[in-house]
Amino acid sequence: MSPEELQKMIEMSGAINMEIFYWWCTAVMILIHAGFLAYEMGASRVKNTLASAVKNILAFAFIVPTFFFFGWWIYLSMYNGLSPDFAAGAAGVPWGASMGPNLADNASGVFWAAFVMFSATTASIMSGAVIERIRISGFIMLAILLGSVVWILAASWGWHPTGWLTTKFGFHDTAAAGCVHMIAGWFALAVVINLGPRLGKFNADGSANDLPGHSMPMTTIGLMMIIVGFFGFLGGCIIYKTGAQWVTIYNTPATLSAFAFNTLMGFAGGVIGAFVISRGNPFWMMSGGLAGIVSVAPGLELYYPPLAFVIALVGGGLIKPLGDIIERRFKLDDPVGAFAVHAGSGTWGIIALGIFATGYPHIDAPATSFGGQLLGAAVMASLGFSTGYVSSRLLKSVGLLRVAPESELLGLDAAELPAHPYPESVSATAAAVRTGPTAEAGLSPQAV
């Protein structure tokens, strides 16, 4: 075998190994979506179980083609801000040579697929916050905007080898706490403001009623599935290089071993922090595991594991009080705590890196700094909130945001779907009895 043939064989083996790695990362990431599905169904009352499921699955389905049409192009071309680099984006136009079967390109399809799953994750985060009262059509439009435009624009700015937040300010967010979790959490908050609370959530005096979901076990298992799926998500955040060390999205060196240490320490810290602060509430405890991982995600390859544990402990501990503030002070109805878990821990994670991991070098960019992280957090929060607010306000103004009160009271499954979640022995009526008279009293949407 000649040296040239040997070189070619090594390169092809590397390309195929890379494909295999991202193929399975994508498959594992689908568990995130399955987890959110179970989580949302469990958090819904019986009468809305399937509507929540359908909504969640449709987000995934509509994001795939729209991310093909324009999402990937946005990522490749918008790294400078709002003026696209058409030459860089050429590889992502839907009619391009890389956007389909091509024997000279083993990378584009699997990278695109992994990014589609990140997109689906952002839409799923928003999905939970709006259950039981959003119109499916309005939700689909918001999911497309969030999943195929907003988050990927943020990724191009701060989760890209040449994104301006990194090249100008040294912003560092290895595992996408900003562009995925902060963006989705702030976007969801803005939508919730325009959407309003579920009927019966708040009383006239402003006090809140508990509207428990019909299956805490389903919600808890869903959250654990999300944790499993996160191993695919985090694997998709590292770049495979044939014959060389792994690198982050910023081309700085990293190892999967570092990811493994800090992912598990983050999970454990988050669970324990939330367990203590929520006094053992299983919903917040499992959400804490997710919040813990998100808290350490920006420095997943950098932290000393016990430090990651402490950062996650704080991140997990934050979410319950933050959820309470959102509900009790601001009178907002976020049934799954999407803002608290994702925006809260994402923001904390971005800033924590600026406190505990400053001075780490980048390639052709400033080193990590507190100021760079603070600016990045501000940009992510602003972008997520503003786009979520304007779009949902627009949908509200044309009557496409919220279902009719009669449909909401009847339950969205009975009103809109040709199926029932459970046998007749488990009925919406039974659920109504369980949730109590206040929840089903037919209060007007304005009754907050």
Next chain:
Amino acid sequence: MSSPISTWDGATVYYTSADAHGLLMVWIALASAAVIGAIVHTCMHENKSATAVRNGNGKH
């Protein structure tokens, strides 16, 4: 619609219609229209369902 390649030797881009830019645009337009159409259809279904519920004729 014929194959854009006649041999696998040295083949790179080989997806259907790869050599016909206009046809690629047709497929993109059709797929886009299907996405938009599905959203419009969903919206209409929701409106009809809401009307039926309001009239006491929830059909499911």
